[in-house]
Amino acid sequence: MCSTSQTSKVAYCFKGTFVHSTNCSPMEILRDHIMGVSSNGKIEFFEHARNQAGLERKWRFNRSDIRELDNHEFCMPGMVDTHIHASQYSFSGTALDLPLLDWLDKYTFPTESKYKEQELAKNIYSKVVRRTLKNGTTTACYFATIYKDSSLLLAEIAHNYGQRAFVGKVSMDINNHVTNYKETTDGSIAETERFIRELLERKYCRVKPIVTPRFAVSCSEKLLQELGELAEIYGTHIQSHISEADGEMKRVKALFPNYKNYADVYDKNKLLTDKTVMAHGCYLSDEELELFRERGAAISHCPSSNLSLCSGHLDVRKVLEHRVKIGLGTDVAGGYSPSMLDTIRRAMDTSKVLFIQHELGQKIDGSSLHSPHINQPTMPTSQTLLIQKEKYAAITYKEAFRLATLGGSQALNIDDVTGNFQVGKEFDAVLVSPTVPDGPFEVFADDTFEDIVQKFLFLGDDRNIKEVYVAGKQVVPLPNAA
Known part of the structure; x- marks a missing residue:
C-alpha cells in the first residue's frame, strides 16, 4: 500500500520550461529551470539551470539522469x-x-x-x-x-x-x-x-x-x-x-x-x-x-x-x-x-458573460444587474461605465489556470502536498507537448512561450498531454492503453 521509505535521493530530473501558480502570481512561466524529484515522489529542488553543476554535486546525480524537454514542451501541475x-x-x-x-x-x-x-x-x-x-x-x-x-x-x-x-x-x-x-x-x-x-x-x-x-x-x-x-x-x-x-x-x-x-x-x-x-x-x-x-x-x-x-x-x-x-x-x-x-x-466564458451583464446593466439604467457587492452609482452613465470596468473584471486565463491547479488543491485542503511546484510537495505534473503530429493547434515561429501556453489552455486536448505523474510516478501513458 503506502510506501514508508524516507529516502530523499534524487531519482530523476527535468530540465526545461515549467508553468505553475503561486499565491502571489496566477501564472509563472519559468524558462531554463531544473527540477529534481526524489524516489519518494517529492520535489527536492527547483532552480535555474545555471545552478546545475552545483546541484549535481549536492544531490549526487549525473547528467544522464536529466530529462531535457523539447523546445516547446513544458511541465505544469496536475x-x-x-x-x-x-x-x-x-x-x-x-x-x-x-x-x-x-x-x-x-x-x-x-x-x-x-x-x-x-x-x-x-x-x-x-x-x-x-x-x-x-x-x-x-x-x-x-x-x-x-x-x-x-x-x-x-x-x-x-x-x-x-x-x-x-x-x-x-x-x-x-x-x-x-x-x-x-x-x-x-x-x-x-x-x-x-x-x-x-x-x-x-x-x-x-x-x-x-x-x-x-x-x-x-x-x-x-x-x-x-x-x-x-x-x-x-x-x-x-x-x-x-x-x-x-x-x-x-x-x-x-x-x-x-x-x-x-x-x-x-x-x-x-x-x-x-x-x-x-x-x-x-x-x-x-x-x-x-x-x-x-x-x-x-x-x-x-x-x-x-x-x-x-x-x-x-x-x-x-x-x-x-x-x-x-x-x-x-x-x-x-x-x-x-x-x-x-x-x-x-469558467472564462461564464465570467465574461457576467461582465457583459454588468456592462449592459450600466448602459440600461446605470445600476448593476446582479452584483450586490458593487455599489449603486450616482454619476451619469458614461462616467459610471468607466468605474464599472475598474470594479468588475472577468477572470483571466491565468486566473482560471490557477483555479484548476493550485486553487483546486486549496479547495480540497491538500495544498501542502500538491498544486504547484514548490519544493517539498509531491510531483503531480502534466508534460505538455504543443507540437504533436495532427494536434489540435499549430505553433508558429513568432509565438512567444506565453502564446503557446494560451493556445494549449484554449485549444489543447489530451493529444497534447504526453505524460502524467502523480507523486513522482508516471501514470500516463496508461498501461495497456487502447
Whole structure:
C-alpha cells in the first residue's frame, strides 16, 4: 500500500520550461529551470539551470539522469477536479435537456441505481479514471453511489491506476420520485461508517474517503447531523452541493424552515469545515460567503454543468473578493466533458458573460444587474461605465489556470502536498507537448512561450498531454492503453 521509505535521493530530473501558480502570481512561466524529484515522489529542488553543476554535486546525480524537454514542451501541475460524479460518466455528453431536479429523476437516479452490479461498476469506473488521467487530472474528488461495495471498488481502481482521489459513498434517505434509489436513515449512517472504516483500513496512500450527503434536498435532518458527527470522528473531508438551481433552493427552504439559509443547514450540522468542498454555489449570499470564509470551506465551480442544465452562473470574482477557497469541477455528467481544460474555458466564458451583464446593466439604467457587492452609482452613465470596468473584471486565463491547479488543491485542503511546484510537495505534473503530429493547434515561429501556453489552455486536448505523474510516478501513458 503506502510506501514508508524516507529516502530523499534524487531519482530523476527535468530540465526545461515549467508553468505553475503561486499565491502571489496566477501564472509563472519559468524558462531554463531544473527540477529534481526524489524516489519518494517529492520535489527536492527547483532552480535555474545555471545552478546545475552545483546541484549535481549536492544531490549526487549525473547528467544522464536529466530529462531535457523539447523546445516547446513544458511541465505544469496536475489538474484538480474538485467535483465529478464517476457513476454518471456513462451518459456524459447526453441528456442535457432538463433542469436539475427533473434531470436527476429522469436520468441520474435510474443510472446510479444500477451500480449494485459490480461488473458494471468496474467497467465504468475504470473508464472514468483512465479518461480523467489521460486528460491531466491527477486529483479527482468523486461522488460514487449509495452502494458501499461498488464505491470501495472505485477507490481501488483509482489507487491501482495511481490517481490521487477522494471517494464518497453517497448518502441520501429522501427520494420522492425514484423510490428504489434511496436508503433508510439508519442504514445510510451505518453503511457510510462501514465505507469509511474499510477504506481507511486499506491504507491507500492517496485515495481517501469523503463524507458525501448528496444535498440537503435528499437528506433528512437526522442524516445530516449523523454525517457531520462521522466526519468529525474520523477527520474526513466532506462534499455536497449547494445553491445550484432555483428549484433546489426553494425545496431546501421548505424542508428546513428553521434555518437562516442553505449554508446554515450544513453549518449547524457540522458539515461546513475547512475540509468541506461544496459544488456550485451560484446563488450564495454575501452572508453565506462570509460563513464559508470563516469556516474555511470551499466552493467547486462547475461552469459546464451550470450552463448545460441552465442552473445559473457563479460569480467567481465575488467569491475571490470574499476570500473563499475555490477550485474547478467538471461535474460529469451535468458537465458534458471530463476534461479540466474544457472546464477552464467554460469558467472564462461564464465570467465574461457576467461582465457583459454588468456592462449592459450600466448602459440600461446605470445600476448593476446582479452584483450586490458593487455599489449603486450616482454619476451619469458614461462616467459610471468607466468605474464599472475598474470594479468588475472577468477572470483571466491565468486566473482560471490557477483555479484548476493550485486553487483546486486549496479547495480540497491538500495544498501542502500538491498544486504547484514548490519544493517539498509531491510531483503531480502534466508534460505538455504543443507540437504533436495532427494536434489540435499549430505553433508558429513568432509565438512567444506565453502564446503557446494560451493556445494549449484554449485549444489543447489530451493529444497534447504526453505524460502524467502523480507523486513522482508516471501514470500516463496508461498501461495497456487502447
